[in-house]
Amino acid sequence: MMFLDLANFYLIPGIVMGSIYAIGAIGITLVFSIMRHTNLAHGDMATFGAFSALALFSAIGISPYLVLPLATVIVGFLSIVIDWIFYEHLRNKPKILTTISSLGVGLMLRSVVQIIWGVNTTAYVTGINKPYKILGLKVKSTEIITLGVSAALVIILILFLNRNRWGKAMRAMSNSPDLALISGIDNRKVVALTWFVVGVLCCCAGFFLGINTELKSMMGWNILLPTIAAAILGGIGRIEGALVGGLIIGLIEEMSLMVIPAEYKAASSFVVLLLVLLLRPTGFFRSKII
Amino acid sequence: MDIISAFNYPVYLAIFICIYGCLAIGLNVQWGFAGLFNAGIAGFFAVGAYTTSILTSSDLPDRLGGFDLPVPVGILGAMILSGIVAWPVGKICLRFRGDYLAIVTIGFAEVVRLVVRSEHWLTGSTSGISNVPRPFGNLPYTQAQIAYLALTGGILFVAYLLIECQSVSPWGRIMRAIRDNEGAAAAMGKNIPFRRLQAFILGATLMGLGGALYAHLNRGVTPDAIDPMIASFLIWIMVILGGSGNNRGVLLGVMIVWIIWSASELMTDQLPTEIALQAKYGRIFLIGLMLQIVLRFRPEGLLPEPLSELRIRENKDSPPRDTVS
Amino acid sequence: MTAILTIKDIRGGYTEADILNGISMEVSRGEIVAIVGPNGAGKSTVMKAVFGLLKIRGGSIDFLGTDITGWSPNHIVQAGICYVPQVENIFTEMTVQENLEMGAFLRRGDLSAAYDRIYGLFPDLVSKRQVVSGSLSGGQRQMLAMGRALMLDPKVLLLDEPTAGLSPKYMEQIFQISRNIRDTGVAILLVEQHAKQALAFSDRGYILVAGTNRHHGTGQDLLTDHSVAEMFLGG
Numbered sequence: 001m002m003f004l005d006l007a008n009f010y011l012i013p014g015i016v017m018g019s020i021y022a023i024g025a026i027g028i029t030l031v032f033s034i035m036r037h038t039n040l041a042h043g044d045m046a047t048f049g050a051f052s053a054l055a056l057f058s059a060i061g062i063s064p065y066l067v068l069p070l071a072t073v074i075v076g077f078l079s080i081v082i083d084w085i086f087y088e089h090l091r092n093k094p095k096i097l098t099t100i101s102s103l104g105v106g107l108m109l110r111s112v113v114q115i116i117w118g119v120n121t122t123a124y125v126t127g128i129n130k131p132y133k134i135l136g137l138k139v140k141s142t143e144i145i146t147l148g149v150s151a152a153l154v155i156i157l158i159l160f161l162n163r164n165r166w167g168k169a170m171r172a173m174s175n176s177p178d179l180a181l182i183s184g185i186d187n188r189k190v191v192a193l194t195w196f197v198v199g200v201l202c203c204c205a206g207f208f209l210g211i212n213t214e215l216k217s218m219m220g221w222n223i224l225l226p227t228i229a230a231a232i233l234g235g236i237g238r239i240e241g242a243l244v245g246g247l248i249i250g251l252i253e254e255m256s257l258m259v260i261p262a263e264y265k266a267a268s269s270f271v272v273l274l275l276v277l278l279l280r281p282t283g284f285f286r287s288k289i290i
Numbered sequence: 291m292d293i294i295s296a297f298n299y300p301v302y303l304a305i306f307i308c309i310y311g312c313l314a315i316g317l318n319v320q321w322g323f324a325g326l327f328n329a330g331i332a333g334f335f336a337v338g339a340y341t342t343s344i345l346t347s348s349d350l351p352d353r354l355g356g357f358d359l360p361v362p363v364g365i366l367g368a369m370i371l372s373g374i375v376a377w378p379v380g381k382i383c384l385r386f387r388g389d390y391l392a393i394v395t396i397g398f399a400e401v402v403r404l405v406v407r408s409e410h411w412l413t414g415s416t417s418g419i420s421n422v423p424r425p426f427g428n429l430p431y432t433q434a435q436i437a438y439l440a441l442t443g444g445i446l447f448v449a450y451l452l453i454e455c456q457s458v459s460p461w462g463r464i465m466r467a468i469r470d471n472e473g474a475a476a477a478m479g480k481n482i483p484f485r486r487l488q489a490f491i492l493g494a495t496l497m498g499l500g501g502a503l504y505a506h507l508n509r510g511v512t513p514d515a516i517d518p519m520i521a522s523f524l525i526w527i528m529v530i531l532g533g534s535g536n537n538r539g540v541l542l543g544v545m546i547v548w549i550i551w552s553a554s555e556l557m558t559d560q561l562p563t564e565i566a567l568q569a570k571y572g573r574i575f576l577i578g579l580m581l582q583i584v585l586r587f588r589p590e591g592l593l594p595e596p597l598s599e600l601r602i603r604e605n606k607d608s609p610p611r612d613t614v615s
Numbered sequence: 616m617t618a619i620l621t622i623k624d625i626r627g628g629y630t631e632a633d634i635l636n637g638i639s640m641e642v643s644r645g646e647i648v649a650i651v652g653p654n655g656a657g658k659s660t661v662m663k664a665v666f667g668l669l670k671i672r673g674g675s676i677d678f679l680g681t682d683i684t685g686w687s688p689n690h691i692v693q694a695g696i697c698y699v700p701q702v703e704n705i706f707t708e709m710t711v712q713e714n715l716e717m718g719a720f721l722r723r724g725d726l727s728a729a730y731d732r733i734y735g736l737f738p739d740l741v742s743k744r745q746v747v748s749g750s751l752s753g754g755q756r757q758m759l760a761m762g763r764a765l766m767l768d769p770k771v772l773l774l775d776e777p778t779a780g781l782s783p784k785y786m787e788q789i790f791q792i793s794r795n796i797r798d799t800g801v802a803i804l805l806v807e808q809h810a811k812q813a814l815a816f817s818d819r820g821y822i823l824v825a826g827t828n829r830h831h832g833t834g835q836d837l838l839t840d841h842s843v844a845e846m847f848l849g850g
């Protein structure tokens with residue numbers, strides 16, 4: 001049946017990848033709205049998260065999902081430390097210098113992964129993950145969990161930003177850093193908090209990428225471009241935009257396989273990015289900052 | 291070991307310094323003069339290397355070309371094509387704040403890498419293109435190296451002189467004015483995106499030149515030669531360490547960084563093979579770290595551009611709020 | 616009356632050049648003090664210097680007997696000085712209520728009494744509680760900006776041109792509210808473009824020219840002083 005094939009081969013993988021991009025893109029958007037630079041180390045932070053979960057899993061065992069919370073905390077604190085060592089001194093300089101620095105941080109993280117875990121492809125659990133059949137749709141348990149956890153993360157984050165005092169402080173600082181300072185909001189604490197949240201999101205993106213595909217040292221670098229494309233497509237600075245942008249990029253990438261050879265799958269998000277910049281640089285949801 | 295071959299290693303180093311010199315001056319035109327963050331240097335390098343390889347290698351049945359053209363034609367073609375591909379990239383991104391150019395150039399370099407790896411009819415995919423002629427290639431090894439050094443050194447010198455003239459010309463002054471104070475330059479009626487595009491394309495042609503010289507040196511090019519991040523990174527560090535905006539500083543940066551990089555390779559080669567992989571990636575880690583150290587302790591470089599404080603100055607009181615123009 | 620805020624001979628600027636060339640001012644409990652002067656005289660700069668947003672190179676700032684020179688804005692807010700800048704003085708993407716909440720960021724616990732007080736001072740804002748503040752009118756924005764700064768019960772309120780761009784009706788309203796605020800014991804130091812009206816309603820005034828305070832006195836004295844009137848107030 002036509003629709004079922006479409007759904008099984010393109011839509012489901014597209015939505016799963018899309019939700020991974022979405023989590024990453026929300027991180028990109030948070031960094032951009034609060035620190036005002038593009039975090040080019042984002043993908044490699046995700047790689048690092050995926051591999052730290054692997055290390056914890058092989059040490060503790062039981063289930064990879066069980067170690068995920070611990071891994072997210074590790075990457076969260078790592079992000080704060082990275083900011084503290086490499087980005088903080090650039091805060092009052094042109095933002096592009098921080099962007100450059102983040103590219104270097106990405107390279108460093110990637111080589112750390114390569115030194116510790118090597119360059120070969122691995123997986124959390126080996127063996128075939130048999131899909132369930134629901135009304136003819138084939139879905140794997142990993143895919144269901146990915147979607148569930150991503151949705152939960154997004155809901156928690158939105159609630160946090162709208163209900164919590166510190167979440168509101170993050171929005172305030174994104175809106176006007178000077179006025180936030182004047183209001184007595186400690187900008188440095190907000191920055192640290194933001195990096196922690198970003199680290200958690202990165203780690204989840206890397207983990208779910210690893211669990212749905214495979215783990216390798218380049219995995220994060222390879223999703224950097226689609227992730228940023230998703231953030232721009234949705235409108236930089238907009239959480240809901242990053243979510244929609246991520247899903248669209250995921251779907252486009254998978255659907256592109258119908259018309260272009262698989263080697264160029266990675267190029268499809270680049271084409272989307274160029275089209276967005278040409279046609280609607282503020283993205284779907286009218287970026288607040290560009 | 292005779293006297294002449296004792297020179298082999300320094301000559302080999304020097305050839306690479308000249309090739310990287312072209313790339314670094316190209317980046318200096320983009321970043322140092324115009325403030326454009328091109329993170330996809332490897333993409334332009336590859337376009338240059340493959341263009342000249344296709345143009346000058348001998349004919350092969352299953353591949354486009356080779357056209358057996360003379361080397362100067364190949365090099366010129368490489369420069370022109372690099373400039374041509376830079377045009378749409380710059381055209382699309384230069385209207386926006388700097389990060390967008392970084393993102394799109396990273397994407398560009400990745401797409402070039404995909405094409406290089408997948409399009410056998412064009413690039414020979416994984417096996418690459420071989421039998422690219424090498425100028426003075428039929429001399430004995432040492433003389434050939436020295437002759438090639440003379441060639442690349444001459445080309446670098448000419449490039450340096452031309453760019454140096456440009457930078458002190460009104461064009462160079464306008465570029466720096468735009469970089470340092472976009473608002474004021476716009477108010478003076480300067481067409482900023484167009485000027486930036488000029489600098490971007492000019493820089494890209496020099497990167498293509500570097501790629502072409504590299505291909506002729508190696509008598510060919512393979513996808514492994516263009517590991518995107520390492521090539522781009524080394525050049526970034528060379529430019530920032532040397533002193534962005536100052537061509538002499540940049541060349542100094544090329545020498546220092548390339549010598550450190552090669553020396554570290556000599557050292558890691560001594561290590562046992564079990565840790566060869568770690569050593570390789572350890573060196574890459576160090577490049578990333580080196581960039582951070584330069585950004586932290588010497589952001590204006592060893593030989594700063596005169597008046598470059600304008601550029602790295604604290605801009606706390608006037609945070610850039612670039613908007614879509 | 617003893618001064619609660621004393622600015623003594625401060626100097627400083629954004630670059631090497633000094634914009635403030637030795638400015639001295641005093642503000643006492645329960646008074647409104649106006650700073651007037653031509654554009655670019657350094658009026659806003661004085662406010663930024665007091666609030667710790669600008670490093671000063673000389674002089675001192677004393678608040679309630681404590682030397683607060685060089686303190687960070689964060690600490691100055693905690694000490695009891697709040698500031699409404701001339702521009703960008705509300706969080707345009709947050710609701711009115713959230714703006715007030717951010718104003719009270721340093722205070723934990725129940726804010727309902729503080730909200731009631733602010734909405735009592737600015738009844739116009741009550742119906743806008745849940746409105747995104749970017750859509751407010753100019754006068755309402757100014758009220759919100761003042762409300763935000765008052766959430767922490769400051770002892771001194773710094774207002775930079777609270778009536779800029781407002782209609783005379785709104786201006787009168789803002790002045791009236793300022794008096795009400797003063798009557799609750801808050802000292803107000805404000806910068807004003809509308810020099811005559813400001814001096815008329817303030818208790819005292821300073822006239823600032825080229826980074827120094829040329830004249831000061833009660834608002835009425837300055838208004839009636841002929842040389843001042845001729846030079847700075849347009850006759």
Ligand SMILES: Nc1ncnc2c1ncn2[C@@H]1O[C@H](COP(=O)(O)OP(=O)(O)OP(=O)(O)O)[C@@H](O)[C@H]1O
Nearest residue numbers: 607608629630634653654655656657658659660661
């Ligand atoms: N962020 C800044 N960086 C550098 N110079 C500044 C900055 N802000 C103000 N200046 C300069 O400081 C001087 C005093 O400015 P200030 O804003 O204090 O004037 P003002 O008296 O408040 O004027 P206005 O009535 O127009 O608000 C001016 O010459 C101005 O150009």
Ligand SMILES: [Mg+2]
Nearest residue numbers: 658659660701
């Ligand atoms: Mg002012």
